[in-house]
Amino acid sequence: MRFPLRYPHREDAVEADATAARLDPAPATQMGTPARRLYAGAKLERARTIADLRAMAHRRLPAFAVEYLEGGAEEEATLSRNLAALASWRLVARALKDVSRRDESVTLFGRDMPLPFAIAPTGLNGLFWRKADVLLARAAAQAGVPFAQSTMSNDPIEEVAAVPSLRHWWQLYVFGERRIREALIARAEQAGCEALVLTVDAQFYGDREWEQRRFTHPGRLTIASILESARHPHWIATTLSGGMPSFANDVDYVPEDKRGFFDSAFWIRANMDHSLDWDEAARLRTLWPRKFLIKGILNVDDVERAQRIGADGVVLSNHGGRQLDWTISSLDVLPEARRRVGSQFTLIVDGGMRRGTDILKALALGANAVLLGRATLYGLAAAGESGVTRAIDIMREEIDRDLGLLGASSVRELDASFLTR
Incomplete structure (x- = not known):
């Protein structure tokens, strides 16, 4: 099975360097040689990059789950912009520096953590692996990084909170x-969550057209999608062995005749x-006694307003390109946001972070940390x-290298x- 060496829509990021007619799958490839393939087998230790994990996940998952994982809204221009924004910055290395010891740790909310990222809140993870949110939390705790559990998660908040040593955040959809x-x-x-993450860019569901084509109508997969899913026995065994997942934290609020997964x-x-407006966001701030973040902001004036209502920080985010199409990326607004709010206000960014250099760029532009969404979901979908x-x-x-x-x-x-640009 062959997979492209670049991520989807990466072409936009490199169009200044080569015309589309001359662009090979990788700069080192000419006329199809040397032949290159991402690893998509079953031996996890052979995954060298996040792209390898992505290829492994695509091989294991049925097509409808792959589409849910990967797709963006409408023309997927925002999805493309996230990658292009990262590619628009170049690193300026410094020579003859003593780098015999390297430190990847940062301080977030007064606590040190060994790596400059957290695992982002993502919903419907039960499509990828049984007990997915618990598994994400365990891996995060082992690494000493926070895990933000989504309102649309499939495991009870109390079960995730019970993971030893976890820095547990709760993401709230209103x-x-x-x-x-x-x-x-x-x-x-x-449950003892360290932070509440209020998401404000999803009051309408993004128009993810390709995902919708997998359904005949809301909640009902097409016959073709059902038959194709049956060809993935490993996914069935590791994901559906306990039956279809449910939204464990929300199901009691849903009408009884609407409590199936879809x-x-x-x-x-x-x-x-x-x-939902700023007055309600301010009211929710008063209900929460710990760290309070607002996620889904891309306007610098809104960053300042979040600071004024008492938020401890914001997540600059376009929801992974899955909500409003043709928006800017978090990196586009980050430098000015940092200039406006000063050094003490927490700015976290997300959107297409799949390389160590991506994270270093975000930190250099003023982020305190980044959120990893698809990057860790690829690992989850590949091997739990x-x-x-x-x-x-x-x-x-x-990051270390x-x-x-x-x-x-x-x-x-x-x-x-x-x-430099």
């Missing part, structure tokens, strides 16, 4: 009556609170918990002087 969001906040507080997802999407651990290890190895090559002994040294 849907239905006020009592629902307040009950979810109370559960997160009772039906409940579509019901929640249809009942998002379209009136061990796959997530492999994804984290790959990013750790790349890239720091040395860049001539920096610590990620804390990074600033705009290490970058």
Whole structure:
């Protein structure tokens, strides 16, 4: 099975370097030689990159699950922009620096963590592996990084919170009556979550057209998708052995006749609170006694307003290109956001981070940390918990090596002087 060497839409990021007519799958390839393939087998130790894990995940998953994992909204221009924004920056290495010791650690919310990233909140992970959210949490805890559990997760918040040594964050979607969001906040507080992450860019569900083509109507896969899924016995055995997953933290708020896996997802999407505004965000801030983040902001004025209502930080994000199409990326707004809010306000970014150099660029532009979404999901979908651990290890190895090559002994040294357009 052959997989492209570049990520989808990477062409936009390199169009200044080569015309589409002359562009080979990789710069070292001419006329199809040397032949190159990503690893897509079953031996996890042979996965050298996040792209290898992606290829392994694609081989294991049925097509409808791959589409859910990968797809963006409409023309997927925002998805493309995330990768192009990263590619638009070049690193400026410093020579003859003592890099015999390198430090990848950062401080986030007054606590040190060994790596400059957390695992992003992602929903419907039960499509990829049984007990997926617990597995993500275990791998995060082992690595000493936070795991943000989604409102649309498939494992109870209390079960995830029980993972030893976990820095547990809770991501909140605001849907239905006020009592629902307040009950979810109370559960997160009772579970001991370190941070509440209010997501504000998903009050309408993005128009993910390719995903929708896998369904005859909401909640019902096409016959072709069902038959194709039956050709993935390993996925069935490791994902559906306990039956279809459910939205364990939300199902009690869903009408009884809508509590199936797909039906409940579509019901929640249809009942998002379209009136969510800054006043309600400020009210939710008062209900939460710990660290409070607002996720899904791309406007610098909104970053400042989040700071004014008492948020401890924001996640600059376009939801992985899955919501509003043709938006800017988090990196596009990051430098000005940092200039406006100063050094003490937490800025986290996400969007297409799949290489150590991607993370170094974000830190140099002013981010305190980044969120990994698809990168760790590729590991999960490829091999469960061990796959997530492999994804984290790959990013750790790349960050460490890239720091040395860049001539920096610590990620804390990074600033705009290490970058150029």
